[in-house]
């Protein structure tokens with residue numbers, strides 16, 4: 218039961234035209250996404266029902282009126298595949314049941330290809346204020362190797378269309394540590410990205426985890442099983458990544474973007490002033506957020522709740538075939554013990570350029586880890602008595618975080 222009202226809402230739309238072999242998001246592709254057997258229409262009905270049930274639960278637990286949401290984020294999958302009217306309908310439902318602040322940030326993720334990027338003007342009219350574009354690379358051979366459907370020129374076209382459509386904030390996602398990449402090719406990708414003049418950049422190392430091995434793909438798990446083809450692709454790709462190269466690529470980005478006046482406000486995220494992702498800051502600041510859709514995670518300030526990734530289980534609960542009343546979809550939850558919650562808060566804080574208060578570093582649970590990190594120049598203390606990661610610390614952050622839990 219939620220004890221405090223959410224300040225943000227995540228909506229997961231789990232459809233893509235095709236499946237990228239490295240993708241660990243909850244995605245249904247191919248016939249499920251388009252054509253006569255598409256499940257999108259039935260899913261949208263179920264999503265509306267979930268929004269109603271989650272809002273009912275909040276009404277009961279927290280009461281009404283609640284403060285309006287500060288951010289809404291439509292992620293996926295490829296939510297830009299939805300017609301603008303469907304996005305407008307969802308946001309209308311959210312406004313009616315949760316309230317949305319007039320200055321709220323409303324983000325939609327989009328793929329750059331012409332058939333996938335959506336109609337920017339229609340999305341803007343629906344209330345979208347921010348576009349997060351899955352560019353991933355700006356090199357056509359790299360995009361082909363990643364199994365992406367778009368080319369580099371589509372990214373430029375998508376950014377231009379977003380600007381023309383009146384979307385005020387445009388973010389690009391790019392991947393480094395790609396198979397067979399090089400520092401020079403990454404530097405070139407970054408230069409091409411800068412020419413497009415985005416407002417925000419998310420730069421992630423390509424991670425090729427195995428959600429099956431991590432036990433995340435059971436009946437109520439928040440991931441889907443990896444296909445045999447994707448598994449083979451990942452094995453090949455992993456052997457062509459390089460740790461030293463990844464470090465050099467990250468370091469290059471840090472220096473290049475700092476020289477261009479960007480704020481690296483989180484380990485993997487850079488923004489022009491005023492374009493920091495308010496939605497993601499909610500996660501890093503450990504503020505409460507609601508979430509709907511398969512595989513989505515919510516947090517009420519104490520308990521993390523997730524919905525199972527499997528569409529059949531999701532639809533079976535929200536749109537029962539036997540005409541029974543809809544119920545909330547299956548999933549799981551976890552409430553961290555106070556010590557783990559404190560560690561999580563400190564780790565999330567360190568991910569950002571605000572870091573944590575010096576007092577946190579002196580807490581008995583963290584003192585050894587911070588003393589080690591200070592000695593090894595992974596962290597530094599600012600004039601405002603905050604402890605922040607250095608560039609070296611950002612690169613080796615996992616080593617510090619492991620010592621904090």
Ligand code: SF4
Pocket residue numbers: 232233235236237240241242244293294295328351
């Ligand atoms: S487009 Fe994005 S969400 Fe869809 S399969 Fe590819 S990486 Fe995953």
